[in-house]
Amino acid sequence: MRGQALILGCQTYGLTGVLGDARRVAEALGALGFDVTMCMGEEATRERILQLYRHLIARCAPDEAAFVYYAGHGAWAPEPGSGVQFIVPADFALSTEEDFRGITALELSALLEELTSRTRNVTVVLDCCFASRMFRGVDLVPRALPVVPLPVVCAHLKRLQAQGQALGGRHIESNPHAVRLVAAALDEQAYEYTNARGVRTGLLTDAFLEVLDEARGLRVSWGQLGRRIRERVLARCPQQRPELEGPERRLLFQLEELEHESSLAYYPERGHHWLRGGRLHGVREGDEYAVMPLGANGPDEARALAFARVLEVRGGSSRVALERRDSALVPTGAPAFPRRSQQPRRAVVLEGSWDAHAPLLSRLREALRTSFFVRQASMEERAPVLAHVRLGERGVDVLDSGLDGIVHPLPLTPSSVPGVLHVLEVLARAQALRELGDGGDSERFTQWLELEWGRVSARRAFPLPTTGASLHAGERVYVRLRARGHARLHVSVLDVGVGGAISLLNASQPSGMVLGSGRVETLGAGPDGTLVGLELEWPESTPRQDARPESLVVIASEFPVDLRLLGTSHSRLTRAPPVSLEQLMQSGGRDRYAVKHIRFWLDPRPLP
Template sequence: MWGYDMTLRAVLIGAQTFGLTGVHTDVEVMHKVLGKHGFTDIRAHVEKEASYGGITKALRELCRDTRRGDGVVVYFSGHGSLRGDLQYLVPFDFDESTPADFRGFLAAELTAVVRVLTRITSNVTCVLDCCHSGGAVREAAGEPGRWRLKSVAPADVAHDDGLARAAALARRNAPLVPHVVRLAACQQHGSAFEAEVRPGAGRQGVFTAALAGVLDTPAARQVPWSALITRVRDRVKQQHMLQWPDAGGPSGRLPFSLEERSEPERLPLVRRDGRFVVPGGALFGLHRQDSVRMVFPHDDPWREPTDREPGEREDTTVRATVDTMEGGDAVLRTEPEAGPGTDAASDAPAGEASLPAGLFTAELPPGSYALPLRVHDRRFVYVDGDGTLADALRRRLADCPRLAGAHDGQLFATVLLRNGTATVLNRDALPFREPLQANPSQISRITGLLEDLARGDRVRALCAPEGPARLAAEAECRFEIEAPANSGIWRPMARVGELLYEGDRYRVTVTNHSDEPLYFWVLGVGLSGRTALVTNDQPGGYRIEPHGASHRTTRTTKPIRITWPGDVPRLGPRRETVHLLVGDRTMDLNVLTSVGPRRSADVTDPALMPLLHEVWEAFRDQTLEGGDQFHYRVHTVQADALPRPRETGARIR
């Protein structure tokens, strides 16, 4: 399966402290699930082995024993804390801390360990079931005794030594840590909980229970993290917990591997006021009268099968049309399915009479999503060639929801079939990528490339909406480029016509001038046509606190470097687009990014923070999914990238 001699290794750490009672169960459950996924070296550390020294030793030994090509998991269950800028996990012996011996395991120390691991193997997954909301351990309001917060910040624990260690580990220009899939239990400054997730089963981490349940399904091995995390999130939501689990880093990978597969374009789906809604549908290219297919899974591992359901049931699918746009959200109207059993006289909305009754509840089956079938915003492709391959490619284009065959007009791309190769050309007749082989077995690869490029072209055209979807709140946005290169001197970027050279760096700053919290994302459509969520360490958005708050009212990304991908001919200039999107609630924008295998990226490391921030800032702020309408604005830089470094002393425009 893997193609090389490798071992799957895991270190599972469970620090059951300050009132938690389900941590050991978390470790046992993860041990069992990872064993089913082929892990043969699983090292569990609880009680005294989860002390500060025990955690340090366990991770040092993992680094020592890991070999090139191995798959590695680092898992922690317990309390997490944040004191000012000091972020740390809470080991078993945390309460033995002294001013000269702080026993919190710093995020910076975790960063250093993971950096070592990624130098050995690219297959690293970090799972944290904890939070750092900064409050003392307490019962959650509303239902005493059921929920328990997994965060703690004891005021009487001295942390002088922790501050000194953090300062010593900080490196101004430390390289980013790539290749790490980050699975987080909750949002930044939010809360992770443990609870009795099943009657009589005892407490355990709500996130761990949901994650283990999803991974224990037969389909899990063939579904990427980005899709699995939506099912985890839905299961957590069904426990009535205000958590937002997320997957950062290269979340398009299949679990515990480096493999990435092209997946259908899964759009989020919620039930709101008795209607099916695609939140953020405008961002995903939906408009009135577009068609989608809603998919309702039936593989909930927590549901016991009945005698009438001896095996795994197939998913239910229902066709729907975008009826209206409310804010940036698409409200769907289901279409009647042909055949017997359709009751046109039903009191249900048009076309919904034949749907299973359970789909009218407020909570959809975990992992429900929508697939675009036919959209108004299609990209036209001309196939320049003759013969059976050209005809087959034209037929395949007719089945793609965002593509259409054409001979003239506003062409998006041309597929040139010559001498056994297929070259996809852009509007300027420049090849998007290096040529592909032209034979029947490559049709899916060619259309997959076209769909990926069409997604990028659609994202490139994003602009601020007018009308109800427009964000009214005020935010100041600033794009800057470093000039001269590596000088630390930054100047404003031109919004149109800026020339970018290989090796240039830019950054984005957002300041919230409104009285409400806002979220922002940076989307890049690179010179290769690929789309990247540059803020991929927080797919749900970076939170910016309201004007007048004590912290985080302004946030600046780490510098993003322009590189020329190895599979793009060095011909130019090429268009480089940077979108800063500001919205009023969290939204997972991973669906906008390029899918399938990537040989290189359009930025050196798409993540904006070193793992020191990436791991911890995956714990993002709480919002209720499926609440108010989504409103947003888009701020854009349209630049031209050249395939050479900026000359020393060259005049800056």
């Protein structure tokens, strides 16, 4: 593998494991074939780090793998509702009000955008945190500094803008071209500790190097790697929860992506076995999973380490009974793939004369028989019909329950069956998400959050009602959330598009935007706080006929939960959510959550 790596180690303010971490990461990347540049200790000043980052950008060839690693302190200059994060170079102590020596997240984002303009094959690992608080446990030292006055940082950013430097980049929510493994959530701590081998190291770096070594020679996605790292870190320190951002289906240090990414992570806790997925992921009691080795891309009876049957389902996790194969060791973070599901399947009607297309009909019926999500409707079907598959003159038409076309006609060949099934399963999962949890949780949502949404025009907000608004393709919208009370909440926003595709909008905080008392998060605001809006798109695959319903689903929980597996843009095999939250909402404790739907109409025609 040919690639370029920049390894940064800033061992300041009491940290003792940073230099060793940087050397170990450099050694691991060098063994993978990377050309490694190191910047450590006193050399790792603000100007030197920026200089070497620009050198990395300049020497990267198109599609060549690029890797950036930083270990050291992170810090946060907060203000009510927002703040600015930055890393701490070796000369940070020399900062003055006129000469700030930190490197802000806005500067790092601009550099990352330059790098991804040279190559899309980019990975960033940050073993630090941007915490506003410090927490000390036995043998744990946080890689975060106390807060820094915001005016000092803002003055620094204004000076950079006056010099014409780009800040933040053009990506509103998150750079979609780079994989980013970060040590902790926005307001959480990242720690260093002494591991079982007596090495002083960051928890994230230690787990990253362990799992990277396990993945050597395997076809492993960053999603699998990230989930395994997360479980390793949580097992050692429950206060730290690493996050993976960006294209999680991408194979390690490559641009190739897996067709789907559907596994849940296994982990043991307090004498029980668990999967990191619950009601929000569509897990149901009685579901069965195959727990597989790292690198597996689906369930395989012969290679399975264990089989898991779901006994209890919570909001973001499920307790399982584990049946090991041949006393196999089941490592924390092993991927678990669904084998059997208790989820109700939605009815699909087959219409038209299929006599001349018997092979196509046979394959389509078999696909419907084995699907987790849809089934062929019976002649006496009384259940609500999800969709119609109609044999037409131009091909196979897939129509929704209102007989509106979902996709352009597909060819009349057996090879079209996977495409037809994909459309139907996307519709099924979209419908389930649209039905998610209306009713009893609305009051709880109001108690937890203030919600505002609307269109963006000329960088101004124009609020809209949460039901019945009409918008046009190409318009931009925002969602603004403010926490009430003192609860710490994790909030995710999913878009259910006119064709049924589900997308997680909070890509920069995939386990939920963290909201504390009075904190404000605005989806659609640029890195500098300017209101830009998220563009509403009409998918090319959906016929441009009349206006169709689209919706945003806002999920607030008292626990972090990664909902990327609900996305359907490229996936057929991930799980759908349940149709009711009544049982969950009656339970208390840490698994409480609430749901709010924003329902509107989208017209395919641009604004006049």
